[in-house]
Amino acid sequence: MKAAILRKPGTPLAVETAPDPKPGRGEVLIRVRACGVCHTDLHIVAGDWPVSRLPLIPGHEVVGEVVVSSGGVTGFRPGDRAGVSWIYSTCGHCEFCTSDRERFCPKFVSTGYMVDGGFAEYIKAPASHVVPVPAELGFAEAAPLYCAGLTAYRAIKTSGLRVGETVAVWGVGGLGQCAIQIARAMGARVIAVDLGPAKLELARELGAELAVNAAEQNAGAAIAALGEVHAAVNFAPRAEAVAHCFDALRPCGSMVLVGLPPGNFMLPITGSVRKGIRVLTCAVGSRQDLREVLALAAAGKIRTKVETARLKDINEVLARLSAGRVPGRAVLELP
Numbered sequence: 637m638k639a640a641i642l643r644k645p646g647t648p649l650a651v652e653t654a655p656d657p658k659p660g661r662g663e664v665l666i667r668v669r670a671c672g673v674c675h676t677d678l679h680i681v682a683g684d685w686p687v688s689r690l691p692l693i694p695g696h697e698v699v700g701e702v703v704v705s706s707g708g709v710t711g712f713r714p715g716d717r718a719g720v721s722w723i724y725s726t727c728g729h730c731e732f733c734t735s736d737r738e739r740f741c742p743k744f745v746s747t748g749y750m751v752d753g754g755f756a757e758y759i760k761a762p763a764s765h766v767v768p769v770p771a772e773l774g775f776a777e778a779a780p781l782y783c784a785g786l787t788a789y790r791a792i793k794t795s796g797l798r799v800g801e802t803v804a805v806w807g808v809g810g811l812g813q814c815a816i817q818i819a820r821a822m823g824a825r826v827i828a829v830d831l832g833p834a835k836l837e838l839a840r841e842l843g844a845e846l847a848v849n850a851a852e853q854n855a856g857a858a859i860a861a862l863g864e865v866h867a868a869v870n871f872a873p874r875a876e877a878v879a880h881c882f883d884a885l886r887p888c889g890s891m892v893l894v895g896l897p898p899g900n901f902m903l904p905i906t907g908s909v910r911k912g913i914r915v916l917t918c919a920v921g922s923r924q925d926l927r928e929v930l931a932l933a934a935a936g937k938i939r940t941k942v943e944t945a946r947l948k949d950i951n952e953v954l955a956r957l958s959a960g961r962v963p964g965r966a967v968l969e970l971p
């Protein structure tokens with residue numbers, strides 16, 4: 637098969653021929669039809685994150701069609717539409733796996749990082765962790781839901797946001813765009829914050845009632861002046877965004893950190909106690925979260941803004957992502 641292979645972190649991916657994966661017991665072989673390109677892939681390829689195995693095929697927003705289901709597989713047959721997220725496998729029975737927190741399973745294995753991912757024509761994966769792609773969704777629009785959509789969904793869920801409450805979404809990239817629509821679908825009101833007018837315009841199109849340009853004003857103070865929000869979800873990797881999120885919150889509000897500034901940063905813990913602010917974090921959701929966010933998209937509640945490219949163009953896509961020139965999500969399409 638053709639695959640984009642990481643041989644040495646810090647060097648471009650090599651688009652070459654690789655051996656076809658051979659599914660073992662309990663695994664399915666999926667012909668990849670689309671795979672999203674995530675910032676995590678950028679970190680893996682650049683060598684920012686230590687890689688435990690080389691060569692490695694990255695890619696963890698993988699969707700396609702089952703071609704082979706080996707012995708022990710129930711629930712999938714050849715021809716079924718199926719996807720693989722960052723959660724490649726977990727033990728399935730520890731305290732984390734049985735309480736919707738499987739990301740913290742001690743046996744957690746991540747797709748495209750600890751095992752080969754979806755920047756390839758085929759991927760094999762345990763059927764237990766493969767999640768069906770709803771018939772209503774095209775492959776390219778479904779792919780980003782397997783990481784960006786999933787993470788945004790879990791972040792909104794983590795915030796504890798309730799019907800009629802207001803959430804501030806900081807950062808209107810691929811995740812923020814999903815978060816705005818998810819919060820709207822859950823009956824909340826949304827204020828979006830970003831630095832670029834184009835992103836703010838898009839935020840309004842996606843359902844944000846208000847869009848605040850953080851390049852022109854202190855967004856935290858501006859939102860506080862409007863009456864504060866019940867929750868703030870931060871996707872922007874900047875320390876000042878975190879501080880402004882905090883300032884925008886009502887008493888007993890919750891702040892969910894998805895985007896993190898590099899290194900450690902300060903949070904006013906006494907202010908947090910006095911105002912009853914809950915500071916929460918979110919990295920990725922569970923398989924159940926993924927089923928829920930896919931159902932929302934299948935019902936037409938989430939529209940993913942994607943730009944497509946071919947597998948051979950992966951290095952160019954990574955360069956554009958690194959330069960901040962992908963306004964939504966980039967997806968590799970495999971014909």
Ligand SMILES: [Zn+2]
Pocket residue numbers: 674675676677696722783784
């Ligand atoms: Zn990702």
Ligand SMILES: [Zn+2]
Pocket residue numbers: 726727728729730731732733738741742743
């Ligand atoms: Zn487990």
